[in-house]
Amino acid sequence: MKKVAEDDPRRIVHSFKVGLAITLVSLFYYFDHLYVGFGSSAMWAVLTVIVVIEFSVGATLGKGLNRGLATFLAGTLGFGAHHLANLPGRELQPILLGIFVFILAATVSFIRFFPRMKVRYDYGLLIFMLTFCLISVSGYRDEEVLEMAHKRVSTILIGGFTAIFVCIFICPVWAGEDLHNLAANNLEKLASFLEGFGDEYFRKSSEPESNKASLQAYKSILNSKQSEESLVNFARWEPPHGPFRFRHPWKQYLKIGSLTRQCAYRIEALNGCLNSDVQASPETCRNFREAFIKASSETGKAVKGLASAMRTMTLPTGDCPQTAKSKNAADNLKSLLRTGLCEGIDIVEILEVATVASLLLDILACTEKISESIHE
């Protein structure tokens, strides 16, 4: 429990915010003169707050807008269906309504499978179906559908605005900021692996396993796709805030993310070499060893430079010196490999590593391009 709070202290603040928002809304029940206005529909305000309020501003706004819009549309349509079913007379009404409900429910359920709809409007579609069924069906009992719909929409608006207000104005959690930090953190994790990898690989087995655990931080990148996608989706609902202006290119983060993951896949392959039986012996040709460690750590430094440039959103001016250095080191390593300077050593696994390192360099260049495109 302590760990959950320590991992992200904003979680505690969020819990209090939820409590506050619900207590605010239940004021409708406590004070008589407000109650008279809305009747038992006030329940819908409480319900809306609980369902809509989410950890980040983007998620709350997305759900709130989805709910508001879907309720309004479904309310209108439900009223129309109810009116239409009333025309042929009371006998046919239940049958007509049943057919309407069946068709609408089946259609909406099918639309929810569309990938694009699922990502942004899944909740709205659910609420659309829900409201339509409730209004058109309950209309059979209650002739005052219009008044009920009006009350319900207003209470949902009140609930939704309370949730959004509390979410934005009390210690807001911006999904865009989280996304930005996640992308920078992931780059830093790559960098710290690359910086530490060379030493670890040529470490004598007698030496203590100092920082092997810290090398494993990159593993979390491998499965980061889903959380990145949902953060991008939330961020697109958010208004401009902090350094993020209107129409911030959120989709670029997906590109950076996928490139970062491609790096991470290669690193996972590298990591396999750390644990394989045929490790490089510490006695391998010194020239080669130095060139290798240098290439790895310089690449690490270049990625770290990228990460900090991204974090502070400053455009790297021209060719970054770190990148040039890492390119140099890699070229050096490549030519060493080609000239076969170190004949006689067990080259199987060293070559593997070198190739992956050069792969990484390609990706590094690619990442840099994209990172620049963001800062434009």
Place this chain on the structure above:
Amino acid sequence: MKKVAEDDPRRIVHSFKVGLAITLVSLFYYFDHLYVGFGSSAMWAVLTVIVVIEFSVGATLGKGLNRGLATFLAGTLGFGAHHLANLPGRELQPILLGIFVFILAATVSFIRFFPRMKVRYDYGLLIFMLTFCLISVSGYRDEEVLEMAHKRVSTILIGGFTAIFVCIFICPVWAGEDLHNLAANNLEKLASFLEGFGDEYFRKSSEPESNKASLQAYKSILNSKQSEESLVNFARWEPPHGPFRFRHPWKQYLKIGSLTRQCAYRIEALNGCLNSDVQASPETCRNFREAFIKASSETGKAVKGLASAMRTMTLPTGDCPQTAKSKNAADNLKSLLRTGLCEGIDIVEILEVATVASLLLDILACTEKISESIHE
């Protein structure tokens, strides 16, 4: 739209099932004598069906049980809170209730951050909070809390059972079966990459790019973690069905899945070599080339054997001949590399590939172990 239906025709069936379930439940409104029993609470039955019914049986059962249990617990607790707040007199009641609601909402919101709770009981916790707030708050107005709670619980039970009934008895979609097929499919995708890789790698650039697209099927494995986890989670709610007995080791699928992904990460690295500038020329030493293609395709065949063993749930008897063959081919390749049979060729990238192939073999052995452990 056509694509969504063609990808999985069960989606159409599911849409009709949703329509049917909702229409069934709205019968409560249409027939007077039923209506008298439940009053406007019948609305909760419609609401429950819409919210609970999901694509797979496991998801529906999980949501239904979560909702039922949470409603019952929260109803009891809400009634207790309402009673307790009534004791000191009418003046203090709103204040006490406000405090109760605040504490409970904040606590439950915090508990929802716990990873274990989030995975299995997130929906239940939401409903718990919702029902508690609705019952304890609306209780301030309505002295017949008990009767209301009773009605609501019964309508929710009716809605939940309708959803579960339709989901299980009309063309059920079992999450366990989907999970099983997903695991087998992923293994097959690995196999088809490995089988095709050798030829593609040594393909002359003048030849047409025949099956490059089919090689890319493995990409979907890279990000399969989340969908696997949710399927496992759903499958654990499901009753025994088909070949899956009670206490089927669903968690083993996570292990197999993560091993499959590790293979896929290596394959992603291999795939990078396909697109790199320094490709192996088709003129490389013929001996080496044959050994390499053989190792790759034999490994592919062995993985394919595993996949089909898994699909049919038959225990491979003793050492599978395919595995032995692929091991042979890999040993052959390794010794070729060590003796340096092909001096003078550009060995950088060939060696890389060979190392990854041997890595794959390690993982293959590992996967086989686990697959056997399942069939026990």
